Amino acid sequence: MSTNASNSTDSFCNFEPKREYLVPALQEVQERDGYVSEAAVEALAKHFNLSKADIYSVVSFYAQFKFTKPGKHTIKVCQGTACHVRGSGNLLKALKQRLGIEEGQTTPDGLISLEHVACLGACALAPAMVVDDKVYGRLTLPELEKILKELK
Amino acid sequence: MKTLNLTIDGVKVEAQEGMTVLQAARAAGLYIPSLCAHKDLSPYGACRLCVVEIDGLRGTPTACTTPAAEGMNVRTNTPGLELQRRHTLELMLSGHPSPCLTCDSRNDCESVKKTPAKAGASTRCSLCSNRPTCAVRSVAIGSYSRDIGLPVTYSADKIEKSDPFIDRDHNLCVLCSICARVCEKLHDKPAISITKRGKDAKIASAFGKDWILEECTFCGACVDECPTGSLTDRWSKWYGAPDTEIESYCQFCPKRCKISLKIKDGRLVSTGMVSLDKESTLCAIGRFAYPQVFNSRHRLTRPYAKIGGEMAPASWDETLESAAKILGAAGGGKLLVISGENLSDETRSGVCDLIKGLKADFVEMPYGTTAADLPKDVADKIGSYDAVLCLGNYLTVENAKKAKSLIAADFVKTRAQKEADVLIPFAVFAETGGTYTDKNGSKICISAAVKPSGMQRPPAGILADLLMKLNLPHEPGFKPSNIELKGDPHKDKKALPRVIYGSLIADFVPDLRDFGQEQSGEYAPKKGHLIGEPYEILENTLLAPNFHMLKIKAPEMAKYAKPGQFAILMADANSERSPFTIANWDAKEGWVKFVIEEVGRSSAELGAKKAGEYLATVSGPLGTPLDFSQFDSAKNILLLGGCYGIAAIYPLAREFKKRGKRVVAAIEASSAYLLYYKDKLREVSDELIIKTRDGTEGTRGGASDVYGEIGGDFDAAIAIGCVFMMKQNSRVAKKTGKKSLCALNPIMVDGTGMCGACRVSVGGETKFACVHGPFFDLDKVDFDELAKRRSAYSVLEVDAMPRHEGGKCHQQ
Numbered sequence: 001m002s003t004n005a006s007n008s009t010d011s012f013c014n015f016e017p018k019r020e021y022l023v024p025a026l027q028e029v030q031e032r033d034g035y036v037s038e039a040a041v042e043a044l045a046k047h048f049n050l051s052k053a054d055i056y057s058v059v060s061f062y063a064q065f066k067f068t069k070p071g072k073h074t075i076k077v078c079q080g081t082a083c084h085v086r087g088s089g090n091l092l093k094a095l096k097q098r099l100g101i102e103e104g105q106t107t108p109d110g111l112i113s114l115e116h117v118a119c120l121g122a123c124a125l126a127p128a129m130v131v132d133d134k135v136y137g138r139l140t141l142p143e144l145e146k147i148l149k150e151l152k
Numbered sequence: 153m154k155t156l157n158l159t160i161d162g163v164k165v166e167a168q169e170g171m172t173v174l175q176a177a178r179a180a181g182l183y184i185p186s187l188c189a190h191k192d193l194s195p196y197g198a199c200r201l202c203v204v205e206i207d208g209l210r211g212t213p214t215a216c217t218t219p220a221a222e223g224m225n226v227r228t229n230t231p232g233l234e235l236q237r238r239h240t241l242e243l244m245l246s247g248h249p250s251p252c253l254t255c256d257s258r259n260d261c262e263s264v265k266k267t268p269a270k271a272g273a274s275t276r277c278s279l280c281s282n283r284p285t286c287a288v289r290s291v292a293i294g295s296y297s298r299d300i301g302l303p304v305t306y307s308a309d310k311i312e313k314s315d316p317f318i319d320r321d322h323n324l325c326v327l328c329s330i331c332a333r334v335c336e337k338l339h340d341k342p343a344i345s346i347t348k349r350g351k352d353a354k355i356a357s358a359f360g361k362d363w364i365l366e367e368c369t370f371c372g373a374c375v376d377e378c379p380t381g382s383l384t385d386r387w388s389k390w391y392g393a394p395d396t397e398i399e400s401y402c403q404f405c406p407k408r409c410k411i412s413l414k415i416k417d418g419r420l421v422s423t424g425m426v427s428l429d430k431e432s433t434l435c436a437i438g439r440f441a442y443p444q445v446f447n448s449r450h451r452l453t454r455p456y457a458k459i460g461g462e463m464a465p466a467s468w469d470e471t472l473e474s475a476a477k478i479l480g481a482a483g484g485g486k487l488l489v490i491s492g493e494n495l496s497d498e499t500r501s502g503v504c505d506l507i508k509g510l511k512a513d514f515v516e517m518p519y520g521t522t523a524a525d526l527p528k529d530v531a532d533k534i535g536s537y538d539a540v541l542c543l544g545n546y547l548t549v550e551n552a553k554k555a556k557s558l559i560a561a562d563f564v565k566t567r568a569q570k571e572a573d574v575l576i577p578f579a580v581f582a583e584t585g586g587t588y589t590d591k592n593g594s595k596i597c598i599s600a601a602v603k604p605s606g607m608q609r610p611p612a613g614i615l616a617d618l619l620m621k622l623n624l625p626h627e628p629g630f631k632p633s634n635i636e637l638k639g640d641p642h643k644d645k646k647a648l649p650r651v652i653y654g655s656l657i658a659d660f661v662p663d664l665r666d667f668g669q670e671q672s673g674e675y676a677p678k679k680g681h682l683i684g685e686p687y688e689i690l691e692n693t694l695l696a697p698n699f700h701m702l703k704i705k706a707p708e709m710a711k712y713a714k715p716g717q718f719a720i721l722m723a724d725a726n727s728e729r730s731p732f733t734i735a736n737w738d739a740k741e742g743w744v745k746f747v748i749e750e751v752g753r754s755s756a757e758l759g760a761k762k763a764g765e766y767l768a769t770v771s772g773p774l775g776t777p778l779d780f781s782q783f784d785s786a787k788n789i790l791l792l793g794g795c796y797g798i799a800a801i802y803p804l805a806r807e808f809k810k811r812g813k814r815v816v817a818a819i820e821a822s823s824a825y826l827l828y829y830k831d832k833l834r835e836v837s838d839e840l841i842i843k844t845r846d847g848t849e850g851t852r853g854g855a856s857d858v859y860g861e862i863g864g865d866f867d868a869a870i871a872i873g874c875v876f877m878m879k880q881n882s883r884v885a886k887k888t889g890k891k892s893l894c895a896l897n898p899i900m901v902d903g904t905g906m907c908g909a910c911r912v913s914v915g916g917e918t919k920f921a922c923v924h925g926p927f928f929d930l931d932k933v934d935f936d937e938l939a940k941r942r943s944a945y946s947v948l949e950v951d952a953m954p955r956h957e958g959g960k961c962h963q964q
C-alpha cells in the first residue's frame with residue numbers, strides 16, 4: 001500500500017488524460033490504496049490537467065470513494081431494519097463517541113475505521129457489527145468496550 | 153449573420169443566428185425568469201426556471217440552452233409552466249431562509265427598513281446584505297412568491313468565515329454554479345466546484361479546505377457574480393449596492409490593472425473587475441485590499457505644522473509656508489530627500505525639480521521597500537543634514553529622531569511622524585490622478601474619482617506649490633519609474649504587493665496575514681484597561697440563529713433589577729457601549745440574562761464571547777422601570793413581542809402574573825426557526841399566541857393581527873419589537889382607544905442621552921428613549937420619523953463593524 005504521490009502517478013499513467021478516464025483512474029487508485037489521498041488527487045490533477053477542486057468534485061460525488069486511509073481494523077455497524085429496531089443507532093453513537101470519529105473516518109492513530117453497512121445478513125444476532133471479518137451479535141455496551149480494548 | 157424570425161408569446165421577434173431562445177427574448181425586451189444563465193458564461197441549464205414550451209419540441213425545454221431557430225413559436229408563461237416554475241422554486245428555496253419572500257407585510261416592512269440589518273447570519277432577506285441586488289429574490293417575487301408553499305428546512309449551517317475577505321453562507325446557495333463557472337472562465341481550472349451531492353452538495357475547494365490553502369487566488373469574481381448572498385465580501389457587503397462605477401487603474405503595483413471603482417454617496421466602498429474576462433482579473437490587493445487601505449482609519453487627513461514650537465493642526469497655507477522655510481534654509485547640499493519609486497510621473501517630476509533646485513541629496517527607495525530597508529550609510533548621515541524631506545513611510549522612529557528638521561509627507565499616520573516639524577497628508581489612489589509611464593514608454597492617465605475624506609491633497613500639487621513658494625523652475629530631464637515586477641500577483645499569492653508608499657499593506661488589511669504577509673506592529677492596539685470589574689459569562693446559548701442568550705454573573709445588578717430596565721454592556725475595553733434589556737435575573741444566585749440579537753458591531757462582539765470569558769463592562773440596572781401601579785385597575789393584559797422583544801416581554805409577563813392579572817402573550821417571528829422563549833413565556837402567561845410571517849408555526853401574520861382581533865378584550869397592551877413591528881401595532885393602538893405602551897430600547901445606541909440616536913417625537917414632544925423611556929404611549933410615538941432617523945446611522949455603523957475575521961495565519 002502506497003500513499004506517496006509519485007507512486008500514485010505510475011498506476012494511472014496508462015490512462016489517457018481525458019476526462020472520461022477520470023473515474024476509472026480514481027477507481028484504480030482506490031483499489032490500490034484503499035482510499036483516495038490528497039496526494040493522489042494532486043497527482044491526478046496534474047495528469048489530467050484539471051484543478052484539484054475539479055477532481056474532488058467528482059470523487060465526492062460518488063459514495064464509493066473514500067478519503068481517509070482505512071485503519072488497521074474496520075468496524076462495520078449494521079444499519080439493517082432488524083438491527084435498527086434493536087438499537088444499532090445507539091451502538092453507532094456509542095462507537096462514534098468512544099472513538100471520537102464519524103462514519104467513514106479513521107482514528108488519528110490509524111487503528112480503527114468506522115463504517116455502517118446496509119444489512120450484514122445476521123439479523124438473528126441484532127444488533128450486529130463486523131470487526132474485520134468477525135461478526136459480533138447481541139451487543140451490549142460493556143461487551144463493546146471489551147472488543148475495542150482487544151483491538152491492537 | 154442570419155436573422156431569424158421567432159414568435160414569443162405571440163410577439164414577432166427577430167434574433168441573430170447563434171442566440172439562445174432566452175437571449176432572443178431578452179434582446180426583444182421580453183422577460184423569462186432565469187437564474188443560472190449568465191451573460192458572460194456559456195449555457196448551463198441547471199436551475200430550470202427558464203422553461204418554455206416550443207411548438208414541435210417535446211416537454212418543456214430550458215430557454216437558456218435551446219438555440220433559437222427560424223419560425224419557432226415559443227410560449228413562456230402558460231399556467232402549466234407557471235406551476236412547474238413554482239415547484240422548482242419550492243425545491244430551490246426550501247432550505248433557503250425565505251420568510252420575507254412569502255410575507256404579506258413585505259412591502260410595508262421594507263419601506264421602514266430601507267437597508268437590511270447587519271446581521272451575523274442572513275436568516276431572511278431583511279437581514280441579508282444581498283437584498284438590494286438579489287436575483288433569487290426578484291425571480292421569486294416575480295413568480296407570485298406569496299403563493300409558494302415553502303416547506304421550511306433552513307438548517308442554520310454555520311457561516312464559513314475562516315478565509316480572508318470572503319464570507320460563505322451555504323444556507324443561501326442555490327447551486328447555480330455561477331461561481332465555479334466564473335472561476336473556470338477566468339483561471340482555466342476552477343479553484344472551487346460543486347462537491348458531494350443531494351442535501352450535502354455544496355460549493356467548496358478541494359477536500360472542503362479553506363480556500364487560502366487551495367487554488368483560489370482571491371480575485372473575488374465569484375463573490376461579485378454570485379446571485380445570492382452566499383458568497384459575500386466581508387468588508388464591503390453592508391455598504392449596499394454602489395451608485396456609481398468608474399473605470400480606473402489600480403495604483404498599488406506597476407502592473408496597473410484596470411479596475412472598477414465602486415462608489416456610493418461619494419465614497420469608495422469597493423473595487424472590482426471592469427469586465428468579466430481573463431484580461432481583467434484582479435489580484436487580492438486590487439479586489440479586496442484597495443478599498444480597505446483607502447478607507448483605513450489610519451489615514452492622515454489633515455496637515456500639521458510646528459507653530460511656536462508645538463506641533464498643531466495647521467491650514468494648508470501655514471503648513472506649506474513652514475515647509476518652504478525649512479527647505480529654503482537647507483538648500484545647497486544641506487537637504488536630504490527620500491521618496492519611493494512607485495509614484496506618478498507628475499510627482500516624480502516635482503521631486504526631481506526640488507532636488508535639482510535645492511541641490512539636495514536624494515535617496516529613492518526601490519519598489520517594495522520600507523523604513524527598515526533604508527541603507528545604513530544613509531541612516532548614519534541623517535543627522536548631518538539641516539533638514540530631511542521624506543515622502544512615504546521610509547524613516548524608522550530611530551532614524552526620524554536623528555533629523556534636525558523633518559518634513560514628513562504620507563497618506564497614513566505613523567509613529568515616526570511624532571518627530572516631524574511639518575506633516576503633509578497625501579491624497580492617494582482614487583482620490584488623485586496622474587500619469588504613469590512604464591518602462592516601455594507606454595503611458596496611462598488616471599483621473600481622480602472621489603473627493604478626499606479630509607484635507608489631503610495630491611502630492612504633485614503639493615510639490616508644485618512648494619516649488620512656487622521657493623521660486624524654483626521646472627527642470628527637464630526627469631525619468632519615469634522603471635520597476636521590474638517579480639512574479640505575477642494574479643497567479644501567485646506570494647507575489648502580491650506587500651508595501652505601499654513604504655507602509656506594509658497588512659497593517660491596514662489584517663486578512664493579508666493569511667497570505668504570509670507580515671504586520672509591522674505600527675498600529676498594534678494598546679492594551680485597553682478595564683473599566684470596573686470584569687463580568688464573567690456563565691452561559692452563551694444560541695436560542696435561534698442570531699439570538700444569543702448571555703447569562704452573566706452580576707450579583708449587584710440582580711439584586712436591584714426591575715422589569716423594563718436595561719444595562720450597558722461592553723464586550724471588550726475598546727468596544728462600544730451598548731444598552732440591552734435585562735431579560736431575566738436571579739437575586740439569590742446573582743446572575744442576569746440578556747437576549748442579544750446579532751445585528752451590528754457591539755452585538756457581534758458580545759455574541760462571540762464564550763462561557764468562562766469576561767465582559768469588560770456590565771453596568772445597570774438603568775432606565776425607568778415599568779410603573780405597574782398604572783395598571784392597578786386593569787385585569788387583562790396583552791403583551792406583544794417580536795425579535796428581541798420576545799425576551800423583553802418575559803419579565804413584564806412574570807410581574808403582571810404575580811400581580812394577579814390575566815396575561816396573554818402574542819409573539820411573532822418571520823419563520824418558525826426564529827422563535828424562542830416559548831416555554832418560558834408559557835410559564836408566566838395564561839395563553840401564548842404564536843404568529844409567523846410565513847405561517848410555519850402558529851398562524852400566519854404578525855402580533856398586530858392578534859392585537860387587532862382580540863385587543864378589545866384587554867385593558868392594556870404593551871408591544872416590544874423592531875420599529876416596523878411597533879409601528880404596525882401602533883396603528884391598531886390608535887383604534888382601540890385603550891391604554892397601550894411600547895418600549896423603545898432597540899433604537900438606543902449608548903443609552904446615556906449623549907448620542908441623540910434615541911430621540912423620538914411622542915405626541916409632538918421630543919423625548920430621549922434612554923432618559924425619558926424606555927416606555928412610551930404606543931399610539932403617540934411617531935414611528936415614521938424614527939425609521940428615517942435610524943437609517944441615517946447606517947454608514948457609520950458599517951464603518952464600525954468588525955470585519956477582519958480572516959488573518960488567522962494559515963501559513964504557519
Ligand code: SF4
Pocket residue numbers: 248249250274275276277278280281282283284286287288289324379380381382
Ligand atoms: S439571498 Fe436573496 S432571497 Fe436569499 S435571503 Fe438574501 S436577499 Fe433574500
Ligand code: SF4
Pocket residue numbers: 331334335338339342343344363367368369370371372373374375
Ligand atoms: S476568488 Fe477568484 S480564484 Fe478564488 S474561487 Fe473565486 S473566482 Fe476562483
Ligand code: SF4
Pocket residue numbers: 324325326327328329330331332355377378379380382383
Ligand atoms: S455560491 Fe452563489 S454562485 Fe455559487 S452556486 Fe451558490 S448561489 Fe450560485
Ligand code: FES
Pocket residue numbers: 185186187188189196197198199200201202203214215216217
Ligand atoms: S436559467 Fe435556464 S436553466 Fe437556469
Ligand code: FES
Pocket residue numbers: 899900901902903904905906907908909910911920921922923
Ligand atoms: S441612546 Fe443615545 S441618546 Fe439615548
